Amino acid sequence: MIGSTIAHLAVQQGARVTILDAMLPAYGGNIFNLHGIFDAIQFVQGDIRDPAVGQSLVKETDYLFNLAGQVSYVDSNTDPFLDLDINCKGHLQMLEACRQVGAKARLVFASSRFVYGRIDYNPVDENHPFNCLSIYGIHKLAGEKYYRFYQEAYGLDTVSVRIANPYGPRQQMKHSKYGILNWFIRLALEGKPLTIFGEGRQSRDYIFVEDLAEAMLALALSPGTAGQVYNLGSATSTPFVEMAHLVAAAVPGTEVIQVEWPADRYFVETGDYVSDIGKINAAVGWRPRTTIQEGVSRTVEYYRKYRDKYW
Amino acid sequence: MIGSTIAHLAVQQGARVTILDAMLPAYGGNIFNLHGIFDAIQFVQGDIRDPAVGQSLVKETDYLFNLAGQVSYVDSNTDPFLDLDINCKGHLQMLEACRQVGAKARLVFASSRFVYGRIDYNPVDENHPFNCLSIYGIHKLAGEKYYRFYQEAYGLDTVSVRIANPYGPRQQMKHSKYGILNWFIRLALEGKPLTIFGEGRQSRDYIFVEDLAEAMLALALSPGTAGQVYNLGSATSTPFVEMAHLVAAAVPGTEVIQVEWPADRYFVETGDYVSDIGKINAAVGWRPRTTIQEGVSRTVEYYRKYRDKYW
Numbered sequence: 079m080i081g082s083t084i085a086h087l088a089v090q091q092g093a094r095v096t097i098l099d100a101m102l103p104a105y106g107g108n109i110f111n112l113h114g115i116f117d118a119i120q121f122v123q124g125d126i127r128d129p130a131v132g133q134s135l136v137k138e139t140d141y142l143f144n145l146a147g148q149v150s151y152v153d154s155n156t157d158p159f160l161d162l163d164i165n166c167k168g169h170l171q172m173l174e175a176c177r178q179v180g181a182k183a184r185l186v187f188a189s190s191r192f193v194y195g196r197i198d199y200n201p202v203d204e205n206h207p208f209n210c211l212s213i214y215g216i217h218k219l220a221g222e223k224y225y226r227f228y229q230e231a232y233g234l235d236t237v238s239v240r241i242a243n244p245y246g247p248r249q250q251m252k253h254s255k256y257g258i259l260n261w262f263i264r265l266a267l268e269g270k271p272l273t274i275f276g277e278g279r280q281s282r283d284y285i286f287v288e289d290l291a292e293a294m295l296a297l298a299l300s301p302g303t304a305g306q307v308y309n310l311g312s313a314t315s316t317p318f319v320e321m322a323h324l325v326a327a328a329v330p331g332t333e334v335i336q337v338e339w340p341a342d343r344y345f346v347e348t349g350d351y352v353s354d355i356g357k358i359n360a361a362v363g364w365r366p367r368t369t370i371q372e373g374v375s376r377t378v379e380y381y382r383k384y385r386d387k388y389w
Numbered sequence: 390m391i392g393s394t395i396a397h398l399a400v401q402q403g404a405r406v407t408i409l410d411a412m413l414p415a416y417g418g419n420i421f422n423l424h425g426i427f428d429a430i431q432f433v434q435g436d437i438r439d440p441a442v443g444q445s446l447v448k449e450t451d452y453l454f455n456l457a458g459q460v461s462y463v464d465s466n467t468d469p470f471l472d473l474d475i476n477c478k479g480h481l482q483m484l485e486a487c488r489q490v491g492a493k494a495r496l497v498f499a500s501s502r503f504v505y506g507r508i509d510y511n512p513v514d515e516n517h518p519f520n521c522l523s524i525y526g527i528h529k530l531a532g533e534k535y536y537r538f539y540q541e542a543y544g545l546d547t548v549s550v551r552i553a554n555p556y557g558p559r560q561q562m563k564h565s566k567y568g569i570l571n572w573f574i575r576l577a578l579e580g581k582p583l584t585i586f587g588e589g590r591q592s593r594d595y596i597f598v599e600d601l602a603e604a605m606l607a608l609a610l611s612p613g614t615a616g617q618v619y620n621l622g623s624a625t626s627t628p629f630v631e632m633a634h635l636v637a638a639a640v641p642g643t644e645v646i647q648v649e650w651p652a653d654r655y656f657v658e659t660g661d662y663v664s665d666i667g668k669i670n671a672a673v674g675w676r677p678r679t680t681i682q683e684g685v686s687r688t689v690e691y692y693r694k695y696r697d698k699y700w
Contacts (some may be wrong), residue, residue, distance in 0.1 A: 158481050162473075166473055206517075217531070219534065224527060227521060227527060228525070
């Protein structure tokens with residue numbers, strides 16, 4: 079989702095784009111995401127866990143958006159070793175490859191709001207403690223520290239972003255392990271009800287993928303951000319139940335139902351979250367442009383049109 | 390060094406002790422460290438990277454001091470994958486083993502002052518930022534977060550310590566990749582000069598291993614510390630040059646020489662460091678009892694006596 083959206087934007091702006099994707103079945107790789115730009119770019123199927131892959135690609139690259147990862151925090155807890163292998167070892171290998179070939183690329187690493195885990199205060203700024211509640215969050219934190227270390231120690235040009243809850247066109251729609259807003263859109267389009275735990279007052283910061291892609295490009299093009307980490311969200315707090323009703327409004331006839339919290343609440347509820355985006359705004363002037371109403375509406379429109387490409 | 394010192398103390402206090410060590414050649418495993426208690430304990434040679442090892446040991450254990458690790462921050466940068474394999478994957482496997490067998494053990498994890506990396510202020514308290522300057526520091530941080538996560542998510546009983554610069558009897562004396570104070574003692578005992586970079590004003594917090602072992606036992610025996618992390622140091626700042634002169638004074642005839650800083654200073658100098666130990670003192674009442682003069686003198690005495698067992 080995020081990588082292909084950046085690619086569309088970069089191609090529009092005249093960049094020569096290479097996409098590396100392992101196309102692992104559980105994740106979001108989908109050739110249709112490149113619809114409209116496929117002939118303009120180079121596509122390579124490969125895995126960052128393969129040491130040869132990085133070496134072959136990084137030398138001629140000016141900007142590298144490293145979004146590769148195990149992306150489900152739920153799965154990170156059931157299979158911590160897979161998460162370790164991709165989110166730590168894979169990224170270390172990419173950085174080692176960059177160091178070894180003397181890469182000049184600007185590297186943008188996708189970290190996550192999950193590094194904060196249990197939230198002590200809102201809005202969350204970059205100095206919030208790391209109360210990681212998932213293996214995913216722990217490994218994303220390690221990833222950020224790798225990118226910073228390789229910048230300080232070896233002069234690689236790196237910057238990281240802690241992404242809130244991304245949603246929008248081109249996300250996988252096969253399962254609900256991550257990306258709940260998109261999953262609700264699938265359910266709505268299938269005429270199924272949307273289920274809320276309890277009162278659904280827990281709030282999230284949903285960031286539309288096109289805004290997100292613009293922010294990452296802006297950071298990539300701002301050398302003064304080297305070695306830094308930035309929150310990347312909408313800075314808007316949306317209660318879960320409200321998000322569900324927005325989806326229901328965009329797909330008329332959708333029912334929203336409320337049930338009790340499940341027993342394993344620890345693993346599904348991390349507390350309210352809203353990003354403080356003052357740091358990225360001060361650094362590159364970026365602000366999100368898309369309201370959640372507009373973002374949901376455009377996402378619904380996309381999947382109405384291309385549903386058969388996604389599930 | 391640390392594990393065997395805890396073992397000596399625990400045996401004195403009537404505990405039944407099992408020691409697991411992989412006896413990797415570059416590290417500190419030395420059967421002579423168990424001199425005097427070998428017949429009273431169970432010794433198992435095994436590696437925490439072997440998933441079967443944890444499972445077989447954790448079930449009947451009440452207190453587990455997990456000191457296993459790749460221990461050189463220098464080597465962590467030249468071989469980050471080995472460090473990842475031991476310091477992340479190895480510890481994850483131990484925690485998974487504990488979770489799977491429903492272990493009741495209290496787990497004490499040895500983290501390091503290296504999680505702080507470049508120091509912003511002294512004395513350093515537990516809220517100091519993580520400016521990790523080594524892969525070792527990054528992986529120790531991940532380790533702490535694992536132990537905390539398994540405590541919060543699965544109810545394992547864990548606590549972590551961030552150890553300053555440990556020294557004392559029973560450290561390996563084969564190389565200088567870690568444990569510079571002990572290495573200076575070896576050089577002095579061999580009649581070689583001690584080399585200082587620049588003026589040697591960079592200060593360190595040297596903690597005598599017996600004090601350290603007492604602190605770790607005290608923490609293990611204090612259930613209120615579950616899920617917490619504590620600095621563990623002497624709370625005394627000693628300039629490098631002063632440490633060298635203390636060693637020289639303990640081994641009469643030793644020369645101290647000063648040379649220019651090497652070009653790769655980034656990797657040898659992390660800035661002054663002294664621990665704030667208010668948190669551990671408040672939690673368990675522990676304070677170090679051994680001055681550096683006394684600790685150096687006892688360490689010199691030990692290696693004078695048992696030199697042939699160490700190099």
